[in-house]
Each structure stands twice: as structure tokens, then as C-alpha cells.
Amino acid sequence: MALAFATAVSFKQVQPVSAPRANPRVVLTARRPQRTAAARRVTMTITSSAKLIDGKAIAETIRQELKAEVDELKAKHGGKTPGLAVVLVGERKDSQTYVRNKKKACEEVGIASFGTDLPETASEDEVLKVVAAYNADPAVHGILVQLPLPKHINEQKVLDAISIEKDVDGFHPLNIGALAMRGRDPLFVPCTPKGCLELLKRSGVQLAGKKAAVVGRSNIVGMPAALLLQREDATVTVIHSRTPDAQKICAEADIIIAACGRAEMVGGDWVKPGAAVIDVGINAVDDPSAKRGYRLVGDVDFAAASERASHITPVPGGVGPMTIAMLLRNCVDGATRTFAAQA
Amino acid sequence: MALAFATAVSFKQVQPVSAPRANPRVVLTARRPQRTAAARRVTMTITSSAKLIDGKAIAETIRQELKAEVDELKAKHGGKTPGLAVVLVGERKDSQTYVRNKKKACEEVGIASFGTDLPETASEDEVLKVVAAYNADPAVHGILVQLPLPKHINEQKVLDAISIEKDVDGFHPLNIGALAMRGRDPLFVPCTPKGCLELLKRSGVQLAGKKAAVVGRSNIVGMPAALLLQREDATVTVIHSRTPDAQKICAEADIIIAACGRAEMVGGDWVKPGAAVIDVGINAVDDPSAKRGYRLVGDVDFAAASERASHITPVPGGVGPMTIAMLLRNCVDGATRTFAAQA
Numbered sequence: 001m002a003l004a005f006a007t008a009v010s011f012k013q014v015q016p017v018s019a020p021r022a023n024p025r026v027v028l029t030a031r032r033p034q035r036t037a038a039a040r041r042v043t044m045t046i047t048s049s050a051k052l053i054d055g056k057a058i059a060e061t062i063r064q065e066l067k068a069e070v071d072e073l074k075a076k077h078g079g080k081t082p083g084l085a086v087v088l089v090g091e092r093k094d095s096q097t098y099v100r101n102k103k104k105a106c107e108e109v110g111i112a113s114f115g116t117d118l119p120e121t122a123s124e125d126e127v128l129k130v131v132a133a134y135n136a137d138p139a140v141h142g143i144l145v146q147l148p149l150p151k152h153i154n155e156q157k158v159l160d161a162i163s164i165e166k167d168v169d170g171f172h173p174l175n176i177g178a179l180a181m182r183g184r185d186p187l188f189v190p191c192t193p194k195g196c197l198e199l200l201k202r203s204g205v206q207l208a209g210k211k212a213a214v215v216g217r218s219n220i221v222g223m224p225a226a227l228l229l230q231r232e233d234a235t236v237t238v239i240h241s242r243t244p245d246a247q248k249i250c251a252e253a254d255i256i257i258a259a260c261g262r263a264e265m266v267g268g269d270w271v272k273p274g275a276a277v278i279d280v281g282i283n284a285v286d287d288p289s290a291k292r293g294y295r296l297v298g299d300v301d302f303a304a305a306s307e308r309a310s311h312i313t314p315v316p317g318g319v320g321p322m323t324i325a326m327l328l329r330n331c332v333d334g335a336t337r338t339f340a341a342q343a
Numbered sequence: 344m345a346l347a348f349a350t351a352v353s354f355k356q357v358q359p360v361s362a363p364r365a366n367p368r369v370v371l372t373a374r375r376p377q378r379t380a381a382a383r384r385v386t387m388t389i390t391s392s393a394k395l396i397d398g399k400a401i402a403e404t405i406r407q408e409l410k411a412e413v414d415e416l417k418a419k420h421g422g423k424t425p426g427l428a429v430v431l432v433g434e435r436k437d438s439q440t441y442v443r444n445k446k447k448a449c450e451e452v453g454i455a456s457f458g459t460d461l462p463e464t465a466s467e468d469e470v471l472k473v474v475a476a477y478n479a480d481p482a483v484h485g486i487l488v489q490l491p492l493p494k495h496i497n498e499q500k501v502l503d504a505i506s507i508e509k510d511v512d513g514f515h516p517l518n519i520g521a522l523a524m525r526g527r528d529p530l531f532v533p534c535t536p537k538g539c540l541e542l543l544k545r546s547g548v549q550l551a552g553k554k555a556a557v558v559g560r561s562n563i564v565g566m567p568a569a570l571l572l573q574r575e576d577a578t579v580t581v582i583h584s585r586t587p588d589a590q591k592i593c594a595e596a597d598i599i600i601a602a603c604g605r606a607e608m609v610g611g612d613w614v615k616p617g618a619a620v621i622d623v624g625i626n627a628v629d630d631p632s633a634k635r636g637y638r639l640v641g642d643v644d645f646a647a648a649s650e651r652a653s654h655i656t657p658v659p660g661g662v663g664p665m666t667i668a669m670l671l672r673n674c675v676d677g678a679t680r681t682f683a684a685q686a
Contacts, residue, residue: 156527173524177516180523180570181562184499184516209585217573219524227523230560233585235592242552242576249578 050306053203053278053313055195059321062198063109066328070110073332073339082335083112084142084168084327085134089127089153090120095146102144105324111331114140124153128161135163141335142168144327165338168330170194171220179227187337188330193225195322196257196278197232203311205255205276208233213253215239215246215299216260221280225257246270258299268304276311280319393649396546396621396656398538402664405541406452409671413453416675416682425678426455427485427511427670428477432470432496433463438489445487448667454674457483467496471504478506484678485511487670508681511673513537514563522570530680531673536568538665539600539621540575546654548598548619551576556596558582558589558609558642564602564623572598589613601642611647619654623662 074081084106088099099115106113114137116130127149134143143166149155164174170188178186200207212234216222222238229236234255239246250256250270258266259280271277281299298315306312313319417424427449431442442458449456457480459473470492477486486509492498507517513531521529543550555577559565569579577598582589593599593613601609602623614620624642641658649655656662 173520
């Protein structure tokens with residue numbers, strides 16, 4: 001699952017290595033692009049110690065597994081398919097793209113997708129009615145309300161209205177409560193942190209008995225990621241804006257999940273040699289040399305961190321593709337439970 | 344609120360101090376009792392740096408505050424009083440004592456107490472019916488099912504049946520979920536961890552920007568204590584049985600909440616000089632010199648820890664009295680919300 005680092009450096013700029021060294025290391029920098037042919041050649045022949053966790057490849061594997069599962073479900077339950085309903089309110093371009101990608105991903109694995117697009121001016125009641133209809137619809141096993149909602153709509157109220165049996169985003173407080181409590185199991189776990197854990201597990205990273213630092217404490221990534229790691233018997237510290245010595249805490253961790261939303265905040269000296277690093281961030285930073293005038297970087301200084309980490313995710317192509325894969329996973333899990341209860 | 348240490352050492356054994364020292368410290372040991380009159384005299388004249396957090400006194404203050412609040416509520420709402428219902432299943436002596444103490448505490452502050460005692464052989468359905476009746480009873484603002492329940496009864500099912508508006512123990516997953524999530528507020532917070540935070544706050548211990556170690560991850564203390572500390576902007580690490588270097592993590596913390604249920608596990612060298620230490624444990628250890636053949640100790644080595652801590656709770660008389668005080672607090676809060684909604 002984890003590819004050797006050198007196989008995937010093409011999306012990063014590489015400094016030329018002037019002379020062969022006794023103990024050669026890949027020297028990467030995302031800050032000063034100097035992509036020469038010589039540099040690229042050197043990159044392909046030497047390897048850093050970090051294994052790249054290829055989220056795109058792992059997500060593709062998971063989709064294949066899900067496709068097979070969906071086929072099996074259909075065969076077993078008279079042609080019934082899992083169904084996902086996506087509710088979109090307003091015309092945000094980014095949200096439209098996310099929704100389109102989710103629907104496309106559903107189709108590819110055989111999940112039926114339903115959708116309701118409401119105008120920006122839709123009332124809270126109208127949104128709640130749509131959710132209620134999907135709650136009642138036996139063809140729908142997962143309901144996803146694309147966030148953010150327009151400001152006049154109470155997000156919590158809408159999320160709480162989703163039946164927890166169909167809460168494939170895992171944001172319902174009942175699912176979060178069950179995630180926090182020992183002896184309970186949530187019906188669904190939020191997709192992005194679930195994807196982070198899946199990447200670690202499929203890369204053979206041990207979690208039990210290890211120290212983990214989660215940078216960021218958002219409801220959708222940091223907090224549930226910390227709860228998930230703790231469920232796996234890791235010892236977890238949650239770092240946030242009020243943490244005085246974040247670097248020191250990170251530097252003692254065997255596992256880092258960076259989800260603070262600040263470009264390259266986790267520097268190389270934040271990474272303990274041999275640590276596994278999962279980078280959830282996607283930040284656009286100005287780059288006049290890039291075609292679009294910007295490039296995407298994570299919350300981790302990838303170049304520096306990959307010299308010390310045992311495993312690391314790239315941005316893009318790391319956690320990103322896993323979020324949708326986990327959404328599909330949750331949707332199939334929900335349908336499987338429903339079909340089993342009906343059988 | 345916090346009393347100087349020397350005023351409350353009477354329940355601990357004190358070693359004689361042979362000669363005056365330039366910088367005298369109280370040397371305490373709970374292991375080798377050598378209570379001489381001379382030792383007691385010395386104790387009263389020198390002080391350690393640790394301030395004793397007197398949970399008994401703080402709990403008493405809170406009860407007085409609650410009594411005044413209940414009187415005010417009555418006056419404002421035509422004589423209506425807050426009501427707590429306690430459900431006890433079986434004949435466990437310890438549970439009977441706890442229930443008796445809770446009811447007595449209710450009476451003292453003017454909360455009406457209701458109770459249903461069911462035999463050990465009661466069915467799950469019978470227990471659920473009692474809970475449903477209290478859910479529907481407008482005179483009841485808090486419902487407490489005394490744990491543990493007999494083995495044939497599904498504890499989760501019973502706890503989940505309590506209306507979250509009356510969940511004064513704060514154990515409902517909806518309340519725990521809200522506790523974990525930013526931007527949400529639980530209706531009730533579990534009493535013991537709530538009491539720990541109250542002790543810290545009333546002792547003037549700063550939480551925001553500080554490092555905290557919570558030893559133990561139980562649903563009723565460790566986990567909610569960690570979530571509470573994080574809500575106060577502390578940086579929290581949860582230590583558990585699979586944590587490799589618990590001592591080192593604790594020794595870096597400004598705040599320690601010990602709730603692991605192991606007698607004196609948190610030793611003196613686990614405490615950073617100046618840290619605040621909250622000891623949730625109550626463990627009986629053999630002591631032939633004691634009248635009953637045992638004595639009660641916490642999860643912290645009190646004697647050693649109090650030489651380094653800035654603040655420390657004793658056992659007994661620290662967290663213990665706070666649990667019931669917070670139960671009363673939750674009950675009054677529940678009634679206040681209900682009365683306000685009815686007004």
C-alpha cells in the first residue's frame with residue numbers, strides 16, 4: 001500500500017544535488033522551485049527514509065472492495081442497492097464540485113445517488129422537510145447535507161434532524177457521544193478522520209501503546225481523530241491555538257495528524273525520527289512560478305518532514321481521496337445494516 | 344476556598360522533624376505512622392508549599408449557594424421546587440448508602456426527592472417503565488439510575504431511556520457528544536469531573552493555555568474530565584493502561600486529574616513542581632494500625648505529591664463531597680430551565 005518515497009516525488013520540486021554524498025538524502029523544498037533534469041534524475045535513484053502513504057491508490061483499492069461488496073449485497077438482497085442522498089443548499093461553486101464528485105463516486109461503486117438542490121433562499125423548514133423525506137425513504141441509507149449552509153439556516157438543527165441510522169457524515173452528537181464512550185460503538189464515524197486511521201492501518205503503522213499528537217480540534221477532523229486514536233489505545237494529546245509548546249509535544253509523538261488549516265505549520269523539527277505523519281490540510285499558497293499562480297500545500301512542511309518521518313501523506317493525493325472513499329464505506333455499512341434488519 | 348496545607352494534616356500521619364531547618368518542609372508519609380505529640384506540634388507551625396483544596400468546605404459553600412437559589416426559584420415560581428428521582432435496583436449495601444446520601448443532600452437544599460426501589464429480580468422492562476414514568480412526571484427535573492445495575496439489565500438501554508432534559512448524571516451519549524463538540528453545550532455534565540473542574544476554578548488554578556494530564560479514561564470520570572479541560576483551552580493528554588511513559592507525561596503537566604483507580608499510582612516524581620493535583624481515587628488499603636484494619640488512599644501518593652504541588656486535594660474530603668454537590672447543581676439547573684420554559 002505504501003509506496004517508496006522516490007516513486008512519487010514528481011509533484012514536488014527537487015533541489016539539485018551537487019555531488020554524491022556518503023549518505024545521500026533527498027533534499028526537497030517546496031519553497032524554491034529549481035526543477036532541473038539533473039535533479040529529477042537524482043531523485044529517482046536515491047530514497048529518503050519516509051514511505052509515502054499513497055492515499056489515491058489506497059482509496060482506489062477501497063473503492064474496488066466496495067464495488068465487490070455492493071455487487072454481493074445486490075445478489076443477496078434481490079437487486080437492492082445502497083442509496084445516498086445529498087442535500088445542497090445554495091450555489092457555492094466549491095460545494096457544487098464536492099457534491100458532483102460524491103455522486104460520481106457513488107455511481108462508480110454501484111451506490112444509487114439521490115439529490116436535492118435548494119436555492120440559497122430556501123428556509124430552514126424547507127431544508128428540514130427534505131431531510132425528513134429522506135429519513136423516511138427506504139431507498140436512502142445515507143443522508144449528507146453539504147456544508148456550509150447559508151447563514152440563515154441553523155446548521156446544528158439540520159444535522160440533528162438526520163436519522164442517526166443514515167448519518168453517514170457521522171456528525172450527529174449521538175454518534176460523536178458513542179465515539180467518545182468506551183463500550184459503545186458509533187453507527188458512523190466522520191469520513192476524514194476515519195480515512196486518516198485507515199491510511200495508518202493499511203500502511204502497517206502500529207497505534208496501540210504509541211503516542212499521538214493531533215494538531216487541531218475541529219468537530220469534523222481533530223476531535224474525532226483524537227477519539228479514534230484513543231479507541232485504538234494510543235496516548236493522545238490534542239494541540240490547539242492555545243497550546244504553548246506545540247512543537248515539543250509533536251516532536252515526542254509517534255503519530256502526528258495535522259489538521260490545523262495552517263500552511264506548513266508542522267515543520268521538520270516537529271517530527272520525531274520514525275514518526276508517521278498524516279496531513280489533512282489543503283492550503284493554497286501564492287506561487288508565481290505555478291501556472292495558476294498558487295500551489296496546494298498541507299499543514300505539514302512535507303519536504304522537511306519526509307526526511308524524518310517513517311510514513312507521510314502527500315498533499316494532494318493523501319487524505320483527500322480517502323474522505324469520499326470513507327463516505328462510500330459508511331453508506332455501504334448503513335445499507336448492509338438496514339438490509340440485514342429487513343431480511 | 345483553598346486552605347493552607349497545615350490546617351488539615353490531622354488525617355495524615357506526620358513524621359517528627361528532628362531539628363529546625365533553614366527551609367522547613369512538612370514531611371508526610373502515609374506508610375509509616377509515627378504520630379507523636381511533638382510531630383503534631385511541628386505540623387502546626389510549618390507549612391508546605393501545597394495548598395490543600397478542601398473539597399468538603401467548597402461543597403458546603405456550593406450547597407449554601409444552591410439552597411439560596413432553590414428558595415429564590417420557589418418564590419419566583421409559586422412554590423415549585425426542583426425534584427430529583429432516584430431509581431435503585433437490588434439491595435447492594437454501598438448503593439443503598441449512596442442513594443440515602445443523595446436523598447439527604449436533596450432535602451438539605453430544598454430539592455424534593457423521589458425514589459423507586461426495585462428488587463434485584465426486576466426485569467429490564469420494569470426499570471424502563473419506572474424511567475418512562477419519571478420522564479413524564481413534571482415534578483421531576485432530574486432522574487438518576489444508581490449504578491451498577493444487576494447483570495441481566497442492559498445498562499446502556501436504561502441510561503439512553505432517560506430524557507436528556509432530566510439526565511442529571513450527564514451519561515447520555517447526546518450529552519457526551521455535545522460535551523465533545525465545539526459550539527455545542529451539553530445540558531448536563533457528569534458530576535465527578537464537573538466537581539474536579541469546579542475545585543480547580545474555585546482554587547484559582549488557571550486552565551487556559553496550560554498542560555493537563557488525565558490519568559484514566561473511564562466514561563464517568565477520565566473521558567469527560569479530558570473533554571472539560573479541553574473546553575477550557577487546556578492542552579490535554581489522556582493517560583491509560585497502554586501508555587508507555589505515564590510518569591514523564593504527568594511530570595510535564597500543570598494540572599493532573601488522577602482517576603485510574605489504583606492506590607497511590609501517581610507518585611511524587613509524577614508531579615511537576617507547582618502543578619495542581621486533583622485526586623479522584625478512593626482505595627482501601629490494608630493498615631493493621633487502623634481501627635478498621637484499612638485506610639482510604641487516593642490514586643495519588645498524597646504525602647510525596649503535596650511536597651511539589653501548588654494545590655492538591657486530600658482523600659477523603661477532596662473530590663468526594665463535590666460529586667453530590669454537582670448532582671444537586673445539575674438538578675437545580677434542570678429545574679431552572681424547565682421553570683423558565685413554562686413561565
